[in-house]
Amino acid sequence: MTVTTLKQALAAPRAALPGSAASKDVRAGALAELGATGLPTPRREDWRYTDLKPLVDAELDFAPRSPDRAALDAAARALVEHGVPTDAPRLVFVDGHLAPELGTLGSTSGIEVRDLDTYWLEREAARGARLSTAAHPLAALNTAYAQSGVWLRVADGARIDAALRLVLVASGAPKVVAQPRIVVEIGRGAEVTIFQQIVDAADTDGWLNVVTELALGEESRLALYRLEEHGLRHAHTSLLAVDVAARASASLGLFDLGGRLVRNDVDVKLREPGAALDLYGLLLAGEGQHVDDHTRIDHIAPDTRSNEAFRGVIGKHGRGVFNGKVIVHRGARGIDARQTSDNLLLSDQAEIDTKPELEIYSDDVKCSHGSTVGELDAEQLFYLRARGVDEEHAREILTTAFATTVLERIAAPDIRASIADRVTARLRTLAEVSR
DSSP states (O other): OOOOHHHHHTTOOGSOOOGGGGGGHHHHHHHHHHHHHHOTTTTTTGGGTOOOOHHHHBBBBBBBBOOOHHHHHHHHHHHHHOOTTSOOOEEEETEEEEOOOGGOOTTTTTEEEEHHHHHHHHHHOOOOOOOOTTOOOHHHHHHHHHOOEEOOOOOTTOBOOSSSEEEEEOOSSSTBBBBOOEEEOOTTOOOEEEEEEEEESOSSOOEEEEEEEEETTTTEEEEEEEEEOOTTTOOEEEEEEEOTTTTTTEEEEEOOOSEEEEEEEHHHHHHHHTOEEEEEEEEOTTTTTTTEEEEEEEESSSSSSEEEEEEEETTOOOOOEEEEEEEEEEESEEEEEEEEEEEESSSSSSSEEOOOEEEEEEESSSEEEEEEEEOOOOOOHHHHHTTOOOHHHHHHHHHHHHHTTTGGGGOOHHHHHHHHHHHHHHHHHHHHHOO
């Protein structure tokens, strides 16, 4: 293991970067751009409430080795403990490295799997689609240091019946910075469900910095659910970048239950007429936790639709952040965009910063946004107490009802049940420490 600070990692020579010789130029270029732009600080508006200083100052391993037998065994146990079915098609990453021996995707009809370097070479040939380093600095760090990744292509017209599981596991090795890159291209008229699960085999002081890119072809359908269950010492940063073509629809459900320092960026571009997005999420934060969800939806083309709804439940000494921005570009008429952020504080020592935003540069649009922050309703508590429910149970009923409203939007029954069980257990813990 070679540990270094983030600042030292940014100054690493080209030869020290991982990956094949074919990807070195891309990696070194991303690192140079990040060095010129600088790491985000609270002085930047988009990072006003989230400080990366604990990660900047920590000594971490930015180029961890492939997992050994002990790490793979720990990951396998974690898959069982978190209820990942053995018969479901899946790809598993351990400490940022693809672990083929734990995967079951095999030759699933309609899905092509390619390596990360192939993706980079072919994408760089097209140039224009690169992620902005200024907008997504930690994605540039991922580009430079991604140890492993996959490029999945769903064939035109394919209907993938079983949900594809992408499982990211921290083996428990200390100080590891895992930075996998996942790219999914969905062909014209194809339909697929993806369940991205993020789990830890042990609670260590690691950091997951993952980038997931999704490109939806015309008239395609995607449902993606992400469940993050890091231990309370683990850091998590992510970018989910989604590009939606004409008459395609994406349904994205994001659930954050763990982690010490969590920052999620979601960047969706409704690029062509008829593109639609359903985006919803739930963030839970208790003592010592900071969870920050930043979303941006660009209505670039006319006749596009987005519906965004996030809920937060914050326990004692926890902090949540939600910043959602919807931008309607010039000439994008006939837009329907809705955004809500509703938050529940379980203690006087809980904190939430919420900031829904609209920027509209076109006429003939229907847009709305709003946010709420509050405690449990005293009248509802009284109603339950008057009917013989003790206060502790009454609070649990109301808190669970508030949070699980979001879960009703999950279309896959087995995934909905699995996430609901995890959410309920985590809510119970938050309630206990918030009394």
